Amino acid sequence: MQSKGELRRTKMLEHIKQSGKATVSELMDITESSIATVRRDLEALEQENYIIRTIGGAVYDEGNSGSRSNAAELAFADKRSVSKEGKERIAAAAAAMVEEGDVICLTGGTTTFLIAKALKAHQNITVVTNAVNIAAELFDAEGVQVVVSGGVMRHKSYELIGPLAESVIEKLNITKMFLGVDGVSKEHGFTTHSELEARIAQLFIARSSQVYAVYDQTKLHKSALFTIIPYDGVTGVITDL
Amino acid sequence: MQSKGELRRTKMLEHIKQSGKATVSELMDITESSIATVRRDLEALEQENYIIRTIGGAVYDEGNSGSRSNAAELAFADKRSVSKEGKERIAAAAAAMVEEGDVICLTGGTTTFLIAKALKAHQNITVVTNAVNIAAELFDAEGVQVVVSGGVMRHKSYELIGPLAESVIEKLNITKMFLGVDGVSKEHGFTTHSELEARIAQLFIARSSQVYAVYDQTKLHKSALFTIIPYDGVTGVITDL
DNA sequence: TCATAATTTGATCGATTAGATCAAATTATG
DNA sequence: CATAATTTGATCTAATCGATCAAATTATGA
Numbered sequence: 001m002q003s004k005g006e007l008r009r010t011k012m013l014e015h016i017k018q019s020g021k022a023t024v025s026e027l028m029d030i031t032e033s034s035i036a037t038v039r040r041d042l043e044a045l046e047q048e049n050y051i052i053r054t055i056g057g058a059v060y061d062e063g064n065s066g067s068r069s070n071a072a073e074l075a076f077a078d079k080r081s082v083s084k085e086g087k088e089r090i091a092a093a094a095a096a097m098v099e100e101g102d103v104i105c106l107t108g109g110t111t112t113f114l115i116a117k118a119l120k121a122h123q124n125i126t127v128v129t130n131a132v133n134i135a136a137e138l139f140d141a142e143g144v145q146v147v148v149s150g151g152v153m154r155h156k157s158y159e160l161i162g163p164l165a166e167s168v169i170e171k172l173n174i175t176k177m178f179l180g181v182d183g184v185s186k187e188h189g190f191t192t193h194s195e196l197e198a199r200i201a202q203l204f205i206a207r208s209s210q211v212y213a214v215y216d217q218t219k220l221h222k223s224a225l226f227t228i229i230p231y232d233g234v235t236g237v238i239t240d241l
Numbered sequence: 242m243q244s245k246g247e248l249r250r251t252k253m254l255e256h257i258k259q260s261g262k263a264t265v266s267e268l269m270d271i272t273e274s275s276i277a278t279v280r281r282d283l284e285a286l287e288q289e290n291y292i293i294r295t296i297g298g299a300v301y302d303e304g305n306s307g308s309r310s311n312a313a314e315l316a317f318a319d320k321r322s323v324s325k326e327g328k329e330r331i332a333a334a335a336a337a338m339v340e341e342g343d344v345i346c347l348t349g350g351t352t353t354f355l356i357a358k359a360l361k362a363h364q365n366i367t368v369v370t371n372a373v374n375i376a377a378e379l380f381d382a383e384g385v386q387v388v389v390s391g392g393v394m395r396h397k398s399y400e401l402i403g404p405l406a407e408s409v410i411e412k413l414n415i416t417k418m419f420l421g422v423d424g425v426s427k428e429h430g431f432t433t434h435s436e437l438e439a440r441i442a443q444l445f446i447a448r449s450s451q452v453y454a455v456y457d458q459t460k461l462h463k464s465a466l467f468t469i470i471p472y473d474g475v476t477g478v479i480t481d482l
Numbered sequence: 483t484c485a486t487a488a489t490t491t492g493a494t495c496g497a498t499t500a501g502a503t504c505a506a507a508t509t510a511t512g
Numbered sequence: 513c514a515t516a517a518t519t520t521g522a523t524c525t526a527a528t529c530g531a532t533c534a535a536a537t538t539a540t541g542a
Contacts, residue, residue, distance in 0.1 A: 004509085005519070024499085034521045039500070054295055055529070056499070062303065132376040132389060139373075139399055140267050148373060148401055150391030150409040158380055160389055164409050168391040171405065245538090246490075265528085275492045280529070296500070297528070483542100490537065498529065508519065 008033065009041045013050055016060050023057035087216055087240075091115045094178050094214055094238050100124045102175045105204050106134055108159035108197070109180030111214050113137065119144060128172055130165055130200055133158040147172070154194070161196040169203045177208035179234070181215050183222040189231040190215075191224035198226040210235040249274065250282050254291055255351055257301045259374060264298035271397060327457050327481035332356045334479050335419050335455055341365045343416045346445050347375055349400040349438070350421030352455050354378065360385060369413055371406055371441055374399040388413070395435070402437040410444045418449035420475070424463035425456050430472040432465035439467040451476040458482055 008031045015030055016022045027038045042058050045051045051058040090111055095118035098104055104119065106112040108131035116134045119127060123143035129135055130149040138146045151165030179201060183191040190213050192198050205211050211234045220239075249272045256271055257263045268279045283299050286292045292299040331352055336359035339345055345360065347353040349372035357375045360368060364384035370376055371390040379387045392406030420442060424432040431454050433439050446452050452475045461480075 003519095035499095036501095036521055037519085040520090043501095052293065052295060052300055053500095054293060059293055132373045132380070135373040135394055136377050136399065139394065140270055140397055142270075142396060146394040147405070148389065148391050148394060150389050150405070153376055153380065153387040153389060155383060156381055158377065160391075164388070164391070164412065168405055168409065276528095277492055277530095278490085281491090284530095485542090486540085488537105488539070491535085493532105493534090495532080496530090498527105500525105500527070502525080503523085505522090506520080508517105510517070511515085512513100 005041070008037075009045060012038075012041055013045060016051055016058055021054070021057060021059040026057065087111050087114055089240055090214055090216060090238050091118045094212065095119050095122070097212070097238075098122060098125060098176065102126070103128060103173065105129070105172075105174045105177035105208055107131065107178075107180050107201050107204065108134070108157055111216065112178055112180040115178055115214070128174060128204075130160040130169075130204075131158045132160065149200075151200075154196070157194075157197075159197055159200070161194075161200055165200055166203055169200070169207060172207050174204065174208040175210065177204055177211045178238070179205070179211055179213045179228065181213055181219060181228065182224040184213070184215050184219050184231075184237075185221055185223050186231050188223040188227050189233065190228045191222075192226055192228055193224045195226050198228045201228045205229060205233075213237045215239050246282070249278075250286060253279075253282055254286060257292055257299055259354065262295070262298060262300040267298065328352050328355055329359075330481055331455055331457060331479050332359045335453065336360050336363070338453070338479075339363060339366060339417065343367070344369060344414065346370070346413075346415045346418035346449055348372065348419075348421050348442050348445065349375070349398055352457065353419055353421040356419055356455065369415055369445075371401040371410075371445075372399045373401065390441075392441075395437070398435075398438075400438055400441070402435075402441055406441055407444055410441070410448060413448050415445065415449040416451065418445055418452045419479075420446070420452055420454045420469065422454055422456050422460060422469065423465040425454070425460050425472075425478075426462055426464050427472050429464040429468050430474065431456075431469045432463075433467055433469055434465045436467050439469045442469045446470060446474075454478045456480055 011031055012027050024035060024038050028035055042051065042053055046053050049061060052061050087110065091114035094115045098119060101124060103126040106116055106127060106129045113134055116127065116137050119125065120138060120141040125143065126145040126147060127138060128147045130151060132153060135146050135148045138144050149160050149165040149168045151160030152162040153160055179190065181190040182193050213234045217240060252272055253268050265276060265279050269276055272279065283292065283294055287294050290302060293302050328351065332355035335356045339360060342365060344367040347357055347368060347370045354375055357368065357378050360366065361379060361382040367386040367388060368379060369388045371392065373394060376387050376389045379385050390401050390406040390409045392401030393403040394401055420431065422431040423434050454475045458481060
């Protein structure tokens with residue numbers, strides 16, 4: 001069944017879709033609710049990529065129905081209503097562990113991408129990554145030196161792999177690594193679907209003083225094909241509840 | 242001729258179009274102007290239906306490519322589409338030169354970015370680049386293998402530079418290179434503002450069988466500080482008019 | 483070339499909007 | 513029906529926006 005809140009958000013979305021846009025006060029009238037509720041609903045709808053919030057309201061986001069031109073977001077466009085809040089809390093927690101002078105390593109993935117966003121305001125740190133979308137996201141972060149491993153890009157994952165990447169990684173010294181994974185289990189440890197990505201991750205791990213696995217609850221008690229590192233091989237984990 | 246303000250707005254629009262969105266502070270950095278000017282420019286661009294202003298910035302408005310309304314807008318729209326058409330014609334011409342099996346090199350820049358877009362439909366080619374935005378753009382081009390030089394990213398230009406990049410480039414063999422430049426003159430050859438980018442470009446050139454300089458007319462008869470290669474050092478040039 | 487007018491820019495102000503917090507109200511659950 | 517969890521709305525603070533005006537820049541014509 002559809003809850004009261006969902007009903008209200010559906011109503012809002014219908015209106016925004018029909019008119020192309022809507023103001024906050026319009027939506028307050030239509031739904032007969034307070035400004036705070038409308039704002040919360042708009043925030044939720046924006047999170048799920050249905051709308052784009054504007055200054056006094058919102059517009060309908062057409063780009064998301066078919067193909068989106070913005071490459072950086074395309075990978076995540078389909079993941080509507082995936083538990084983003086959890087991931088953002090994880091990202092915030094990871095970012096809070098980063099200190100001035102740190103050399104951070106971020107492998108590819110949605111969670112690590114959010115960590116990168118959370119690190120944009122940091123000063124005097126270095127971020128090493130093999131994911132081009134993470135690098136692109138940090139292009140205007142003045143306080144963050146961005147180092148990219150070279151390599152061949154895996155289609156639709158943004159991750160650089162192969163011997164070129166490996167030869168670069170060997171030269172780096174990393175203080176803290178945040179490892180994104182596809183599966184977590186006591187038995188198989190931290191796992192991923194791609195053998196080549198597993199290999200790159202292992203090389204990064206070998207160059208890192210501390211390694212923290214980051215994952216949300218949807219990954220727990222699952223195993224992907226390739227083990228990156230055993231369960232007790234990491235310095236710690238960062239996850240939600 | 243294009244006024245200073247128009248130039249700035251074009252620059253903003255290109256950035257917003259490439260990234261899909263932009264924050265006000267990002268645009269302040271890029272254009273090196275005050276928050277008031279950025280807001281005025283965004284207001285103008287929104288009036289002309291190029292963008293939609295959001296809370297701290299703007300997103301590109303895809304919906305409106307077709308119809309525009311009043312005459313004042315048309316003047317600006319025409320200018321833009323002319324200069325842009327020029328770059329797109331250059332990009333199309335470059336893409337037409339690419340054959341199956343080629344290993345293409347693209348340095349950073351707006352024109353080379355457009356070449357990358359034009360290459361997305363190609364089959365069985367390799368694109369080597371030191372620009373992370375070009376790599377990100379090709380993330381879903383199935384027929385294109387993407388190789389990224391590693392290195393340290395220059396803020397606000399997406400280009401990877403430094404010893405790491407150099408050590409990777411040394412290992413590559415490129416059939417055709419498309420060289421984006423900041424200035425072209427008989428006397429100083431092909432030039433760029435950044436010494437480090439010039440150096441990277443020279444290394445790519447050393448590994449390329451053919452080198453084509455790509456530039457639009459705004460670059461002609463100008464010289465930037467650092468010469469990449471003399472005027473007669475390239476295989477050919479691709480330009481408009 | 484120079485003086486003047488027109489335009490553009492950037493700083494500062496108040497106004498508006500957004501975000502965070504918390505108690506009250508509502509809804510779900512056993 | 514009692515309790516816990518969630519949602520809602522009010523209040524406050526912070527961020528962003530829009531308007532104004534003086535300074536700087538650019539265009540214009542003698």
